[in-house]
Amino acid sequence: MTLLKVENLTMYWEVLRGYVKAVDDVSFSLEKGHSLGLAGESGCGKTSTALAILRLLPYNGRIMGGNIIFNGEELLQMNDQRFQKEIRWKKMSVIFQGAMNALHPIQRIGDQITEAILLHENISKKEAVDRASKLLDLVGIGAERIDRYPHELSGGLKQRTVIAMALACNPDLIFADEPTTALDVIVQAQVLKVIKELQHKLNLSMIMISHDLAMIAETCDEIAIMYAGKIVEYGDVTTIYKKPLHPYTQKLIKAFPSVIGPKTELATIHGFPPDLLKPPPGCRFHPRCPYAMEICRKKDPQSAKVDGKYHSVACYLIGD
Amino acid sequence: MEESVVEIHDLKKYFPIKLGFLKSLTIKLVPEIRAVDGVSFKIAPREVFGLAGESGCGKTTTGRCILRLIEPTNGKILFKGTDLTALASDRMTKLRRKMQIIFQDPYESLNPRMSVYDIIAEPLTIQGIATSADQITKLVSTALEELDLNPPEEFMYRFPHELSGGQRQRVAIARAFVLKPEFIVADEPVSMLDASIRSEVLNLILGLIEETQCAFLYITHDIALTRHICNRIAIMYLGTITEKGPTEKMIQNPLHPYTEALIAAVPVPDPTARRTEIVIKGEVPSPINPPPGCRFHPRCPYAKQKCQEEEPQLVNATKDRYVACHFPLG
Numbered sequence: 048m049t050l051l052k053v054e055n056l057t058m059y060w061e062v063l064r065g066y067v068k069a070v071d072d073v074s075f076s077l078e079k080g081h082s083l084g085l086a087g088e089s090g091c092g093k094t095s096t097a098l099a100i101l102r103l104l105p106y107n108g109r110i111m112g113g114n115i116i117f118n119g120e121e122l123l124q125m126n127d128q129r130f131q132k133e134i135r136w137k138k139m140s141v142i143f144q145g146a147m148n149a150l151h152p153i154q155r156i157g158d159q160i161t162e163a164i165l166l167h168e169n170i171s172k173k174e175a176v177d178r179a180s181k182l183l184d185l186v187g188i189g190a191e192r193i194d195r196y197p198h199e200l201s202g203g204l205k206q207r208t209v210i211a212m213a214l215a216c217n218p219d220l221i222f223a224d225e226p227t228t229a230l231d232v233i234v235q236a237q238v239l240k241v242i243k244e245l246q247h248k249l250n251l252s253m254i255m256i257s258h259d260l261a262m263i264a265e266t267c268d269e270i271a272i273m274y275a276g277k278i279v280e281y282g283d284v285t286t287i288y289k290k291p292l293h294p295y296t297q298k299l300i301k302a303f304p305s306v307i308g309p310k311t312e313l314a315t316i317h318g319f320p321p322d323l324l325k326p327p328p329g330c331r332f333h334p335r336c337p338y339a340m341e342i343c344r345k346k347d348p349q350s351a352k353v354d355g356k357y358h359s360v361a362c363y364l365i366g367d
Numbered sequence: 368m369e370e371s372v373v374e375i376h377d378l379k380k381y382f383p384i385k386l387g388f389l390k391s392l393t394i395k396l397v398p399e400i401r402a403v404d405g406v407s408f409k410i411a412p413r414e415v416f417g418l419a420g421e422s423g424c425g426k427t428t429t430g431r432c433i434l435r436l437i438e439p440t441n442g443k444i445l446f447k448g449t450d451l452t453a454l455a456s457d458r459m460t461k462l463r464r465k466m467q468i469i470f471q472d473p474y475e476s477l478n479p480r481m482s483v484y485d486i487i488a489e490p491l492t493i494q495g496i497a498t499s500a501d502q503i504t505k506l507v508s509t510a511l512e513e514l515d516l517n518p519p520e521e522f523m524y525r526f527p528h529e530l531s532g533g534q535r536q537r538v539a540i541a542r543a544f545v546l547k548p549e550f551i552v553a554d555e556p557v558s559m560l561d562a563s564i565r566s567e568v569l570n571l572i573l574g575l576i577e578e579t580q581c582a583f584l585y586i587t588h589d590i591a592l593t594r595h596i597c598n599r600i601a602i603m604y605l606g607t608i609t610e611k612g613p614t615e616k617m618i619q620n621p622l623h624p625y626t627e628a629l630i631a632a633v634p635v636p637d638p639t640a641r642r643t644e645i646v647i648k649g650e651v652p653s654p655i656n657p658p659p660g661c662r663f664h665p666r667c668p669y670a671k672q673k674c675q676e677e678e679p680q681l682v683n684a685t686k687d688r689y690v691a692c693h694f695p696l697g
Contacts, residue, residue, distance in 0.1 A: 302566050316567070
């Protein structure tokens with residue numbers, strides 16, 4: 048069953064000098080129980096996409112077009128009140144980047160979790176507290192820590208608290224925005240293990256936003272590679288990592304070092320990502336692409352399916 | 368074996384903890400944070416030596432102590448035979464020409480009110496290397512060219528806010544290399560950069576090391592990346608070195624349980640990779656009261672009685688490898 052279907056979503060940031068084309072014609076879909084990785088470098092539009100879906104855009108974020116269909120319902124047509132009451136946090140929640148800043152410093156972690164539950168569900172305080180302690184057990188913090196303040200917890204435990212909060216209302220879909228970037232490797236591995244166990248136990252659907260392809264490889268079923276506001280390649284993780292077709296994906300994967308296997312040369316991509324106020328005409332990757340042709344400079348390539356169920360690529364080198 | 372450029376012997380840095388007035392009257396011994404607790408290593412010319420570990424293990428403090436940006440509590444720092452710890456500050460200033468540092472965050476390490484030209488020219492004028500404006504301009508533009516900031520005239524008069532993160536870090540690297548130093552400390556020089564930009568910057572750094580023949584201390588938390596840059600690495604845990612040796616051998620076949628756990632924790636960019644799962648429990652304990660015996664024993668999956676009682680010393684395991692463990696793996 049398709050849980051979330053995003054079609055041609057376009058979101059621009061309105062600034063004094065015009066529009067920053069942060070998300071441009073982005074389409075993807077997510078099956079229930081699957082996890083999708085949105086990968087790309089800083090400024091490629093991965094977080095903007097999530098904010099647009101969650102309706103958490105700041106005042107200058109403008110959705111210019113597209114459809115977001117969640118559980119068969121068009122979200123862009125829904126009024127704000129209903130969205131807040133019925134969708135956000137109840138059906139879709141977020142694990143924000145940097146747990147240290149996402150928690151309220153002078154509220155006990157248990158209170159912060161119960162608050163989220165009570166806001167969305169008609170249950171008694173006691174039931175909410177019970178659920179909060181169950182959640183703390185589930186993420187491996189332990190129910191006995193329910194009365195702790197955030198400063199009494201280490202970074203890894205704070206990150207787990209934020210995960211528990213995201214799970215508070217049994218959402219259908221969880222967005223995880225760089226859930227482990229501020230953590231050390233060993234703690235990162237512990238948190239990733241919790242996330243993987245939860246995916247398995249609760250049959251969670253997730254959208255994992257990260258620049259770290261290695262982390263996505265370990266946690267996701269499908270992956271969408273974004274570059275300069277567009278999805279350049281989409282498919283299941285094994286296909287994308289083993290047989291990437293887009294020149295950007297090929298280079299990006301080779302730019303990540305690995306601790307296992309033989310040592311390989313790290314790939315370099317010459318140049319810098321474009322200014323999205325005035326993105327280059329045609330394919331947005333063409334100024335950095337070693338295979339750029341005449342047509343790449345003129346016409347924007349459309350995403351086309353290649354063999355297999357999911358795999359699609361937006362590049363003139365592939366297909367016609 | 369080539370003469371080493373930098374030699375560190377038993378380097379220690381303890382930070383005293385500030386107490387309140389009343390507490391300071393009652394407590395006899397001021398508690399200390401043992402950030403660096405007896406670290407020794409050598410770096411040869413052209414060698415890239417990696418110092419890796421989690422946050423708070425003392426890797427950055429070690430790097431800064433070597434350059435005396437922080438005064439070490441104890442230990443010897445030999446730079447081409449001269450002990451830096453005993454050096455007066457005017458002689459130290461002169462020697463700084465030969466030792467430079469690259470910081471992690473190019474958004475903070477460059478003065479926002481100085482142009483790229485001023486940033487790179489400043490060390491040249493302080494050290495009195497170039498006096499005439501022509502000379503300085505020439506040196507600045509070669510420095511920029513070496514880092515692929517072409518054409519240099521276009522970048523010279525820009526301010527840091529007009530540059531992207533990758534370009535800023537290149538300016539910071541140019542500033543470090545413009546004096547043709549013999550020793551450079553780089554504290555996470557690429558951790559703020561995106562993957563597509565990172566490898567290009569690393570290649571530029573490696574090229575410059577080859578060209579200037581300098582010794583390079585690379586401080587990082589990213590073990591996977593050390594494979595591509597470092598000849599040798601040392602893993603630090605709570606202020607001490609737990610294992611030291613050639614990078615490739617250590618990654619393929621770790622001797623210390625901590626090294627093994629650290630490598631197992633690194634995510635791999637390959638969804639089909641099958642790996643042994645060793646996720647150790649808990650987090651790094653406080654360096655104020657490090658555990659007795661081996662500092663890693665409360666988290667070590669193989670800990671035995673002896674580990675709780677006796678602190679292991681860093682000893683030679685095989686030809687070029689050193690490990691501080693009573694029961695090394697392998």
